[in-house]
Amino acid sequence: MAIRNVRTLGDEVLGKKAREVKEMTPRLRQLIDDMFETMYEYQGVGLAAPQVGILRQIVVIDTEEDSPIVMVNPRILEQSGSQSGNEGCLSVPGKAGVVTRPNYVKAEAYDENMERFEIEATDLLARAICHEVDHLDGIMYVDKVEGDLFDVEQEEEEE
């Protein structure tokens, strides 16, 4: 396991489309483990492979309200309703902004064993799925933000 380097806004990899995963390999399993570790280290609730520089369609999500989820080749099948709220991204550190997302989504994806599953989500999880799936298409939340980004305190103290 390792914590990977998170790419930040301006890195061109974040603007590219990720490729579909055809089969699970040990390297990709390792990638998934590392993505979880990286997400937890930086207190994210979701992370997409392009954010660690890998253009494959893999995302990990843990909103803490539901169990951790791996989604390989995710597709959003249905969506409805809307929620406006603030959102941040590990690739845009120290900032947040308001984004409107559907309040309900139904998605399909494959797990780490390439078993297909469907998931229905509302509220935060629905928001997280949309945010991460956007990353696979090279879309950042800053493209959708309403109004200005604002600073989120991030003062660190030395022990």
Place this chain on the structure above:
Amino acid sequence: MTKTDVRELALGILLEVTEQREFCHMALGNVLEKYQYLEKQERAFLSRLTHGTLERLLELDYIINRFSKVKTGKMKPVIRNILRLSVYQLKYMDSVPDAAVCNEAVKLARKKGFSGLAGFVNGVLRSIARGLGDVEYPKETREKEYLSVCYSMPEWIVEKWLEEYGRQTAESMLKAFFLGEDTTIRVHRDRISQEELKERLEKEGVEVRPVEGFPGALTIRRYDTLNRIKAFKEGLFSVQDVSSMLAVEAAEVKEGSFCLDVCASPGGKALYLAEKLKGTGLVEARDLTDYKLKFIEENIARGGWKNVRCHRQDARVSDETLVEQADVVLADLPCSGLGVLGKKPDIRYRASRESLAKLAGLQREILGVVWRYVRPGGVLIYSTCTINREENQENAAWFLDTFPFEAEPLPGIFRGFTDEESIRRGMCQLLPGRLGNDGFFIAKFRRKRENHGS
């Protein structure tokens, strides 16, 4: 994706208030302003957590110190405040599971760069979560200590109130500060009737109740922020405690009068005076700085009043143009604020015996200037939002001794709020509690018609 951690915001506010002596309502207000888009529940959680932690601070520290070898005074500020807000959740917020409180605290400690102390935070919180029911409080016979911990009030204030009011009244006051969850508003009855406004607010999902004994006053609860209430933006009501309204009532102002509010910010009382004048006369609202005048101007703009104007003036400095000009001078002066501890829980940790004495001196200095603005036969209202003899009764007595004024009985509306003796003597100390009002002092003086050698 990341999300805003409300506990991290709460920690930021606590640090500002406890370590940098920022005012709680300012620090919280700034954060709510900046994070406009937090969900209603998140905003409510944040307000409750910061306000609650501050109003229970001494009790929380007492609990922490019974479980931790390192005492709160020796801890790093970040760790101390993480523990405080976590213990508040453990003890006072049943909706948050204990395990979540501990986990969030540990995460927050790590995020703030204290990974090495995450184990300490976890250990202390888990033992508090287990042992919270068996915490030994100071014995009830040791009155001062017991009341101080139970009601999180510095011992010197407890001692002072025990001396001045006795155990029973002191304790009911201490209790009352925890009840102030409602907001009191004054209906602008020149624009809308009380019933109509009540109906409109209820349509917006706000819970509304009338204040007994005071027509035009309502209490509201269960709203998000005032600025999202349409009727507020339209200037149909303002937020004002009943005791502040009473200070204005005491003046019994007549149409066409010239009224002077010498320390007016944020302007609530001045605007109530203006309303009472029904568009006639003039109210001049003064205060020390442009910053303070800005609040008054905002309030005037919201209501669209024409007979109010603002003026920057240090109340300690005499303005010769106003001598004997005013029909009513309202001197609601800077004070120690011990009557509004329910709304401003941090005041108690800032105040000291020395600061109280200093404020009493400042009040005398201002009164010694502004009495001259009252025309012979005019009225001066002296009020404070505190409970402290030195600032209140003693200053009022000094005023009567020193200047050509007489005490004047208070009007009938006071009947529901104080005793006959106070009404007759023209000065009353409202205690917080029974009626959900703040602790407040109001005295009414009328200037003698012949000016005896002053």
